[in-house]
Amino acid sequence: MTAALDVPGATLHCRDLLALREVALSGRQSWEPCQTMLVADFRPSMLRGLIRxxxxxxxxxxxxxxxxRVAEAGGQVGLLAIGSGAPVxxxxxxxxGAMPEVISELVRAHDLAAANAMAGCLDDPPLDRSLVSLDRLTTDGELVIASGFETPGAALSRxxxxxxxxxxxRLIRITDLSFTGEMQDDHPAPDLAGASAISLDACLPPDAMARVLRSDWSQQG
Structure with a gap:
C-alpha cells in the first residue's frame, strides 16, 4: 500500500473486515446457505470518497x-475483485477458512488497485469487459456485485x-454524497428484470449498511 493512501477510509485492513462478522450477525437477518460470489469493483472511479x-x-x-451471513448459514463464498489490472x-x-481467505484477497486486490492508481492508471476499464471472468462460473448461486456502475461498456446489460x-x-450501487447532500457523478445500476438492486452511500457506517442488506432486498430506485 502506498503510504499516501494509508489513511482511514482509503485503506482496507483484514482486522477491520474480520471484525465485521459481529456486525453482520448482530441483527436478525438470515441468509440462505447458497453459493455466493462477491464481486468488488475496485476500478479507479471507485477509489474516491467525500465523507467517511x-x-x-x-x-x-x-x-x-x-x-x-452466507458463511455462517453454511453456504459457500467466493470473490472476484476487478480493477485496472488483472482480476483477483x-x-x-x-x-x-472461507471468509478469512476472501478477506485477505479482497485487501490484496484493493492494495493493488491503489498502487495502480498512484502509478497513473486512472482510466476505468469498461465494466462489461471486467466481468468476463464470471462467464466461467459453472454452478448456480448468487452473484452480489458492488459497484458505482461508471463506464459500464456497451454490453453490460446484456x-x-x-x-x-x-x-x-443482486446489485449494490455504491453512491457518494457531497457535504451538500447532492449526488456526485453517480450512475444508476442496470435495470434488469429479475435482478434485485439497492443503493448504499459510502458515508454509511457498516452497522447502518447491515440493516439495509437483507436476504430479501427488493428493487429500489
Missing amino acids: AFRSVAAAEALVLVGW LVAPAAGA RLGMLGHTHVL
Missing part, C-alpha cells in the same frame, strides 16, 4: 457483511442479463 470512506472501501464492507479471483468455498438467467443477481 472511499466508495471501494464501502463496497468491500457491504460485500463482507453479505459474505459473513477466489473460488467459492465453505468452512471456517452480460448481466445472461448471468441473471443462471444466477440470482
Whole structure:
C-alpha cells in the first residue's frame, strides 16, 4: 500500500473486515446457505470518497457483511475483485477458512488497485469487459456485485442479463454524497428484470449498511 493512501477510509485492513462478522450477525437477518460470489469493483472511479470512506472501501464492507451471513448459514463464498489490472479471483468455498481467505484477497486486490492508481492508471476499464471472468462460473448461486456502475461498456446489460438467467443477481450501487447532500457523478445500476438492486452511500457506517442488506432486498430506485 502506498503510504499516501494509508489513511482511514482509503485503506482496507483484514482486522477491520474480520471484525465485521459481529456486525453482520448482530441483527436478525438470515441468509440462505447458497453459493455466493462477491464481486468488488475496485476500478479507479471507485477509489474516491467525500465523507467517511472511499466508495471501494464501502463496497468491500457491504460485500463482507453479505459474505459473513452466507458463511455462517453454511453456504459457500467466493470473490472476484476487478480493477485496472488483472482480476483477483477466489473460488467459492465453505468452512471456517472461507471468509478469512476472501478477506485477505479482497485487501490484496484493493492494495493493488491503489498502487495502480498512484502509478497513473486512472482510466476505468469498461465494466462489461471486467466481468468476463464470471462467464466461467459453472454452478448456480448468487452473484452480489458492488459497484458505482461508471463506464459500464456497451454490453453490460446484456452480460448481466445472461448471468441473471443462471444466477440470482443482486446489485449494490455504491453512491457518494457531497457535504451538500447532492449526488456526485453517480450512475444508476442496470435495470434488469429479475435482478434485485439497492443503493448504499459510502458515508454509511457498516452497522447502518447491515440493516439495509437483507436476504430479501427488493428493487429500489
